[in-house]
Amino acid sequence: MILLVTVLFAVALIALSQGAASVGLKDSFTALFRDSGLAHAIVWKLRLPRIVMAILVGWGLALAGTVFQAILRNPLASPYTLGIASSAGFGAVMAIVFGAGFYNQYLIAGNAFFFALLSSFLILGIAKLKGSTTETMILAGIAIMFLFSSLSSLFQYMGTMEEVHEIVFWFFGSLSKVGWKELGIASVMILLPIPILLKWSWDFNLLAAGDESALALGVNVKRIRMIGVILASLITAGSICFTGVIGFIGLVSPHITRMIIGADHWFLLPASALVGTVLVLMADTLGRIVWAPQVIPIGIVTSFIGVPFFFYLLMRRKREYW
Amino acid sequence: MLRIHELNFRYKNINALEGVDLKLNKGEILSIVGPNGAGKTTLLKCIVRIVKPERGTILIDGKDASRMKRLDLARCVGYVPQSSPSKFPITVFDAVLMGRRPYITWKPSKKDLEVVADLLMSMDLEDLALRGFDELSGGEKQKVLLARAFAQDPNYLLFDEPTSNLDLRHQMEVMEMISGMVREKGVAAILAMHDLNLASRFSDRILMLNAGKIFCNGEPLQVMTVENIRSVYGVEVTINLSDGHPYIVPIRQVK
Numbered sequence: 001m002i003l004l005v006t007v008l009f010a011v012a013l014i015a016l017s018q019g020a021a022s023v024g025l026k027d028s029f030t031a032l033f034r035d036s037g038l039a040h041a042i043v044w045k046l047r048l049p050r051i052v053m054a055i056l057v058g059w060g061l062a063l064a065g066t067v068f069q070a071i072l073r074n075p076l077a078s079p080y081t082l083g084i085a086s087s088a089g090f091g092a093v094m095a096i097v098f099g100a101g102f103y104n105q106y107l108i109a110g111n112a113f114f115f116a117l118l119s120s121f122l123i124l125g126i127a128k129l130k131g132s133t134t135e136t137m138i139l140a141g142i143a144i145m146f147l148f149s150s151l152s153s154l155f156q157y158m159g160t161m162e163e164v165h166e167i168v169f170w171f172f173g174s175l176s177k178v179g180w181k182e183l184g185i186a187s188v189m190i191l192l193p194i195p196i197l198l199k200w201s202w203d204f205n206l207l208a209a210g211d212e213s214a215l216a217l218g219v220n221v222k223r224i225r226m227i228g229v230i231l232a233s234l235i236t237a238g239s240i241c242f243t244g245v246i247g248f249i250g251l252v253s254p255h256i257t258r259m260i261i262g263a264d265h266w267f268l269l270p271a272s273a274l275v276g277t278v279l280v281l282m283a284d285t286l287g288r289i290v291w292a293p294q295v296i297p298i299g300i301v302t303s304f305i306g307v308p309f310f311f312y313l314l315m316r317r318k319r320e321y322w
Numbered sequence: 323m324l325r326i327h328e329l330n331f332r333y334k335n336i337n338a339l340e341g342v343d344l345k346l347n348k349g350e351i352l353s354i355v356g357p358n359g360a361g362k363t364t365l366l367k368c369i370v371r372i373v374k375p376e377r378g379t380i381l382i383d384g385k386d387a388s389r390m391k392r393l394d395l396a397r398c399v400g401y402v403p404q405s406s407p408s409k410f411p412i413t414v415f416d417a418v419l420m421g422r423r424p425y426i427t428w429k430p431s432k433k434d435l436e437v438v439a440d441l442l443m444s445m446d447l448e449d450l451a452l453r454g455f456d457e458l459s460g461g462e463k464q465k466v467l468l469a470r471a472f473a474q475d476p477n478y479l480l481f482d483e484p485t486s487n488l489d490l491r492h493q494m495e496v497m498e499m500i501s502g503m504v505r506e507k508g509v510a511a512i513l514a515m516h517d518l519n520l521a522s523r524f525s526d527r528i529l530m531l532n533a534g535k536i537f538c539n540g541e542p543l544q545v546m547t548v549e550n551i552r553s554v555y556g557v558e559v560t561i562n563l564s565d566g567h568p569y570i571v572p573i574r575q576v577k
Contacts (some may be wrong), residue, residue, distance in 0.1 A: 075410070199428065206420055208410045212403045216370045217474065218396025218424040263410040266429055 007278055053178040053186065053242070054284045054298075055277045058249055060190035060239030061085075062276020065250025066257075066269055067197060067232040070204035071225050072127065076138050076313065078251035079236040082123050083144025084116050085247070088233075088240040090148040091115030093167050097155050105242070109185050112241035116233040119144045124229055174297040175243055175284055182242040189238025193231040194269075200224060201265035208263065246299045248306020249276050255313065279305070323347055324369075324478055324510065329378035331364055331534075338364045340534045342378070346510050348477065351501060353513045353521035355545075356531035357555055362514035363404070365531070366480045369512070370401040383477065396424040400476040402467050404483050414458070414466050415451045418442060421473030441469050445499065461492030468499055479503070479511045485520055493517075497524045518570045522546055530554055543568055552576055 065078035079085040091111040095104070126140045156167045197204075203224050206214040211221050240246070257272040280298065283305060287296035326344035330337070339361045346352050354362045367373045369380055371387065380387040382398050390398075400421070418441060422434040442448045445465060450458065455466060464484065471479055481500065485493040501524050504511050515521040521528060522542035530537040530545050532554045538545050546568040551559050558573040 069410075073407075202420075202423055202426055202429075205412075205416070206423055208412065209417070209420060210403065210405075210407045212367075212372050212401070213406055213420075213470075215372050215392070216396065216399070216401035216403075217420060218393040220392055258410065262416075263412050264416060 005274065049178050049180055049183055050175045050284070051281065052183055053175050054281045056183070056186050056190050057175070057239045057243055057246060058253075058277035058280030059273045060186075060235045060276075061246060061250040061280070062253035063190070063194070063197070063269060063273045064232040064235040064239070065276075066254040066265070066272045067204070067228055067235075068250070069254055070207055070265060071228040071232075072123075072137060073207060073210075074137055075255070076251070077141075078248070078254075079116075079232070079240070080145075080245070080247040080249075081138055081251055081310075082119070082141035083146075083148065084119050084123070084141075084233060084236050085240050085245045085250075086145040086148040086152075087119040088112040088116035088237045089245045090152045091237070092241045092244075093152045093155050096167065097159050097163050105182055105185055109189065109237065109241045113189070113234055113237035115148070116237040116240075117230065119148070120229045120233045124225070174299070176295065178242055186238045186242055189241075190235050193235060196227075197231060197269055198266070200228070201269055204228075204265040204269075205263070244297075244299060246280070246302055248302050248310065249279055251313075252306055252309050253279060255309075323381075323383065324512075325379075325381040326369070327379045327381070329365070329368060329380065330376045331361075331368055331373065332376050333364070337534050339368070339375070342531075342534075342536055344529065344536075344539075346478070346512065348510050349504065349508050350526045351504055351511045351513065351524060352527045352529060353515045353525040354529045354531060355515050355518060355521055356537070359533075360531040361534040362531060363482050364534075366401065366482055366512065366514055369478075369480060370399050371395060372401075393424050396474065396476075398476050399478045399480065400471040400474040401480045402471050402482065402484060404486070406463075406467055411454050411456060413452050414447060414455055415442070417455045417466050418447075418469045418473050421470035421475075424474060437475070438469075438473055441473055445469050445472075460487050461489065461495070464488060464492065464496055465499070468496060472503055477509050479509060481511065481513045483514055483516060485515070485517060493520060500524070518546060518551075522568050522570075546570060 061079060064084075068077040068079065068082060068084075069075055079088075089112070091114055092108045094115075095108040095111040122144065123137060123140055127137055130136050152167065156164050159167060203214070203219045206217055206219050207221065207224070214221050236250075253276040254268065254272045257268055257275050261267050261271055280302070283301040284298045287298055287301040290296060324344070324346040326342060329339055329342040329344075331339040342361075342365060344352075354365060356362055364373065368375045369387070371392070374388075382390070382395070387395060387399075415438060418438045419430060419434065422430055422437065425431075426434060439448075442451050445468070447462075447465060447469060450462060450466075455463065458466065468484070471481075479500070484496050484500065488496060497520060500511055500513070503509065513521070513525070525542060527540060528542050528545040529539045530550060537554050538550055543566075546561060548559055548561060551557060551570065556576045558576055560571050560573060562569045562571065
């Protein structure tokens with residue numbers, strides 16, 4: 001855990017020092033604390049919000065992924081694979097298009113949350129009706145993902161030039177349009193549910209042993225599942241609504257963390273969130289360095305990392321633990 | 323004392339349980355026997371409130387189970403299901419520690435850890451403590467699930483076919499552990515059983531269910547008769563006595 005925090009700081013510092021304008025490691029560090037003109041402006045207005053957002057988004061997506069995996073008892077669940085990220089993205093796009101003229105952050109965040117909830121409950125409903133096998137849920141998730149991507153495309157098709165420009169970011173996921181106000185809203189949505197989730201870490205552990213055992217051990221399975229889904233949707237919406245759909249972080253982080261520290265959610269929840277922050281920050285920094293001064297949107301970078309890992313998980317499944 | 327009065331449960335228009343009455347004193351082992359689909363598992367699930375009975379009352383130490391908080395119920399009644407899926411890797415120690423859930427608020431206390439460590443020692447599981455639960459054999463898994471139920475420290479323990487899929491040695495080991503726990507702690511146990519001989523050997527009383535109704539209820543020798551088994555199971559048997567326990571030898575199906 002301590003190691004993770006250290007790694008996070010190191011990566012954050014490197015991220016701080018990289019960018020289109022050449023402001024080096026030392027300069028950017030001093031600029032953090034001292035008002036030194038241009039460097040100070042670049043660091044505080046451009047780089048720092050971006051880095052803080054990367055940390056928040058990684059934290060949120062990984063946390064939401066861990067919660068979804070626990071409450072659905074499904075190792076392939078994550079905001080992305082269940083289509084919840086796409087529907088939150090659609091909600092945000094819709095708010096941008098219909099709220100045209102005034103770019104209202106609250107509207108965007110709220111609408112993203114609404115649509116995230118909608119598809120979460122759809123998934124829960126399908127799980128209840130058709131039995132919650134790993135495959136049904138993921139297939140339902142893919143269907144939802146397609147539905148909302150095409151709906152977003154439809155808006156893009158109908159929208160004006162300016163709107164389209166806004167929307168395109170949503171398909172790739174990008175951290176470049178973030179200011180301090182967005183950060184404030186996102187951090188409330190992502191950080192608020194954490195104490196509740198930690199309080200429930202034991203119940204999450206028990207859900208892994210099956211609904212019947214969990215019930216017999218005094219876990220209110222229905223309530224945990226319902227509120228857990230709402231909280232995870234809130235976190236997902238918070239992570240997605242100002243950055244667009246960033247895939248695979250929510251799927252990969254819990255697995256990496258479980259391999260290292262095991263499946264006790266008391267440790268898994270925060271550690272997985274930390275792994276998520278490191279991954280997003282690294283992916284974003286990589287996207288900025290590789291092709292500098294061009295910036296590769298972060299969603300593309302995470303897909304490059306995430307897709308092979310997803311295949312790896314799929315291939316391993318029969319022999320391993322699900 | 324555990325009392326069940328006039329319990330009814332319907333599942334998709336089929337009466338899974340009908341007018342079931344039951345009394346169980348502490349220190350007793352009660353086995354529920356009956357053919358597949360007779361309602362054995364359903365009865366256990368009604369008691370731990372995994373399913374909700376349509377009618378009837380369940381009193382646990384005088385308290386109405388349907389009005390108890392789930393956490394309070396979990397402190398009184400433990401349940402070991404037939405199978406326990408596990409999707410994520412977990413160590414044996416953590417699997418047993420789960421039994422302490424009803425007593426844990428944020429994280430396990432020192433006492434919880436001690437209870438689990440002592441249990442693992444007394445059940446000869448300490449060598450397995452850090453192994454993954456999924457790597458264990460069927461018999462070892464069942465012992466771990468037993469340890470979890472014991473860690474829960476309830477007054478009433480329910481087991482759904484605790485010996486199915488186990489070899490002879492593990493069958494004896496599991497049954498001896500259950501009866502040992504009942505004698506030592508003065509708790510009571512209800513077992514849904516398929517093996518009539520094991521049930522007769524270890525139970526104080528046997529309840530024979532047929533199509534959701536109680537067919538008969540009493541001491542093993544009273545219940546395990548040639549006539550009862552013929553009408554409930556449709557099987558011709560002979561019954562031998564050994565050590566005061568009935569031993570059932572199946573002969574043929576009744577056409």
